[in-house]
Amino acid sequence: MGKIAFERPLIQKIQAGLPSKYGMVRRPEPIEDIEGISIESLLKEYGSPLFILSEKVLRKTYKEAYRAFSSRYPKVQFAWSYKTNYLNAVCKIFHQEGSWAEVVSGFEYEKALTNGVSGSKIIFNGPFKSREDLKKAIENDSLIHIDHFDELYELLNLARDLEKRPKVAIRVNMDTGIYPQWDRFGFNYENGEAWDALNRIMISKEIDLLGLHTHIGTYIMTVQAYEKAALKLADLAIGLQRKYKHKIKYIDMGGGFASKNTLKGAYYPGSDTTPSFDDFAEAIVSALMKSEFKPDHLPLLILETGRALVDDAGWLAGTVVANKRLADGRRATIIDAGVNLLFTSFWYEHDIRPAKHLSEHTEDTTIYGPLCMNIDVIRDHIQFPLLKKGDPYVVRRVGAYNNTQWLQFIMPRPPVILIDTQGGTHIIRDKETLETLNHCEHLPEHLT
Amino acid sequence: MKLKKNIAISETGFVFDPTTGDSYTLNSVGMEILSLLKEGLSREAISTKILEKYDVEKGVLERYLYDFLGQLKQYQLIEEDDEN
Ligand SMILES: Cc1ncc(COP(=O)(O)O)c(C=O)c1O
Numbered sequence: 001m002g003k004i005a006f007e008r009p010l011i012q013k014i015q016a017g018l019p020s021k022y023g024m025v026r027r028p029e030p031i032e033d034i035e036g037i038s039i040e041s042l043l044k045e046y047g048s049p050l051f052i053l054s055e056k057v058l059r060k061t062y063k064e065a066y067r068a069f070s071s072r073y074p075k076v077q078f079a080w081s082y083k084t085n086y087l088n089a090v091c092k093i094f095h096q097e098g099s100w101a102e103v104v105s106g107f108e109y110e111k112a113l114t115n116g117v118s119g120s121k122i123i124f125n126g127p128f129k130s131r132e133d134l135k136k137a138i139e140n141d142s143l144i145h146i147d148h149f150d151e152l153y154e155l156l157n158l159a160r161d162l163e164k165r166p167k168v169a170i171r172v173n174m175d176t177g178i179y180p181q182w183d184r185f186g187f188n189y190e191n192g193e194a195w196d197a198l199n200r201i202m203i204s205k206e207i208d209l210l211g212l213h214t215h216i217g218t219y220i221m222t223v224q225a226y227e228k229a230a231l232k233l234a235d236l237a238i239g240l241q242r243k244y245k246h247k248i249k250y251i252d253m254g255g256g257f258a259s260k261n262t263l264k265g266a267y268y269p270g271s272d273t274t275p276s277f278d279d280f281a282e283a284i285v286s287a288l289m290k291s292e293f294k295p296d297h298l299p300l301l302i303l304e305t306g307r308a309l310v311d312d313a314g315w316l317a318g319t320v321v322a323n324k325r326l327a328d329g330r331r332a333t334i335i336d337a338g339v340n341l342l343f344t345s346f347w348y349e350h351d352i353r354p355a356k357h358l359s360e361h362t363e364d365t366t367i368y369g370p371l372c373m374n375i376d377v378i379r380d381h382i383q384f385p386l387l388k389k390g391d392p393y394v395v396r397r398v399g400a401y402n403n404t405q406w407l408q409f410i411m412p413r414p415p416v417i418l419i420d421t422q423g424g425t426h427i428i429r430d431k432e433t434l435e436t437l438n439h440c441e442h443l444p445e446h447l448t
Numbered sequence: 449m450k451l452k453k454n455i456a457i458s459e460t461g462f463v464f465d466p467t468t469g470d471s472y473t474l475n476s477v478g479m480e481i482l483s484l485l486k487e488g489l490s491r492e493a494i495s496t497k498i499l500e501k502y503d504v505e506k507g508v509l510e511r512y513l514y515d516f517l518g519q520l521k522q523y524q525l526i527e528e529d530d531e532n
Pocket of ligand 1: 084102125126217218219255256257304305306307308400
C-alpha cells in the first residue's frame, strides 16, 4: 500500500480581531519555474544559491520604458546606470537596445568602453572623478556631469593643458517636495549655486555646456517630484538662452523610478502602488511641453533609469538549510542566501516564495540567511509555508543593485546565469572560489 | 504527557481550549497526532503509527514531532506526567 505524503505537523492559534495588515493572510504562491525552466533543475545544474537573469524581461522592460517616453516626446535617450547592475551581459543587452552608458567611477567608465560603448555615448557622473579619469573622458568626448566647483576648476585646467574643450553638463539638486532632499550632489537650484556654476562655465568660454542634469533620489513614488524637477531644469535652460543665447542640447532627468518591490514598512505592496513608466513619462514630458522650449527646438531627453529597468529581470534561487524555533515559539527558517547576496533586503520586504508546491499551510516565520551575524535577516515576519531542509525557494525582483552591492563576506559569491530569449541558459558570472579570492592576496616572505 | 481533558477537537481541524478561550487550527498531520494523544498514546506509539501511514523517514519525523509537542506545551494544551 502506498503511503500518504507527509507534511510537517502544524498548529496555529487563531487570533480573532487581529487580521494581517492586508486584511487577510496572504499565502505566498510557489514559483516553480522561470520562463518554463524548472527552478529545481537549475539549482541541480548550477548549484545553490543561484542568481538567474532573464534576457526576455530585460528587453521587454526596456521597450516598455522607451515606448512610454518616445510616444510622448520626439527625442529620447536612455543611458544604462552601470552601478545598478554592471554584469557585462546585462550592459550589452541594454546597449543593444540602444542605451548609452551612465557611469560614476573610472572603473565603470573602463567597463563601458570595454563593452564597446563609444566615448561620446558615456555619461560620466559622480562626486569623484580623478584627474586621469577626467583627462580620458575629455579625450574621448564623453559627457562629463560636473558635481562641484573643484571639479569645474580641474576641468578648466585640463582644457588648457590638453587644448581640448570638455563637453559638460552640471548636476543640479533641488527641492522637489520629496524627503530626503538629495543636496549633496551637484549645485543647488534654490540658493543660486546652479546659476553661479553656469555663469562661470559660460564666462570661461573654454568648456562646451551641452546639458543640464538632475537625479532627485531613488525609489521615488511621486511623479509630481519629476514634474517639479523638469520645470526647474527647463527654467535654467530658458535662462541660459535669454542671458547667453546659448541653447543646451539635452536635459537629463537621472534615474529614481520606483520598482515594484515593497519598501520596508510600506502599508501596501509595491506592485499595487508603483507608478508606471507612462505615469513618470507623462509628468516629465508635460512639464517640458509646458515650459518655454520652442516645439521645434526641444532638447534631447535623457533618462538614467536603473532599478525600474532591471529589478523584475532577476531572481535568487536557493535551498532551505534548517528550521528552528525561537525562544518565543516563532518559527525560524535558515536559507543559504543572506544579506551578503541580497543587499537590498535592508530596504525591501523581499518577495520570497517556495520553488515547489509543498504545503497549503503557512506559519509566522522569520527567514534568516546563513551568516553567523545577527544582521542577517531576509524577512522579519512573513506568513510562509512549511519548508523543510533541502526544499527550494526563490526570491523575486532582485535584479537591481544586488549584483553590484553584494558582499564577499564569510563566503564566496555564487554564479549568475542568464536565460536567453530562446530559453537557453548561460553562466554570465562564475561562482567564486577560494582561488578567485586568494588570487588578489600575497603573503610576505616571513609568513610563508 | 497527556492532552488536557477538556480540550475540544472538531473533525474539521479546529481545537478549542475552554480554560483560556483560545482556538487553534491544525493541518491534517497535526490533527492526527492530537487525536492519538487524546486516545492516550505515548510519543513512541504515535511515532510508530505515523511512520506506518505516511511517507517520512524516522529521523525527520522525530524532529518534527518533538517540535510539535513543544508547541503544544507552549500553548498549554498538554500536561506533563511522570513519564518525563
Ligand atoms: C546619477 C544617477 N543616475 C541614475 C541612477 C539610477 O537610479 P535608479 O536605480 O534609482 O533608477 C543613480 C543611482 O543612484 C544615480 O546616482
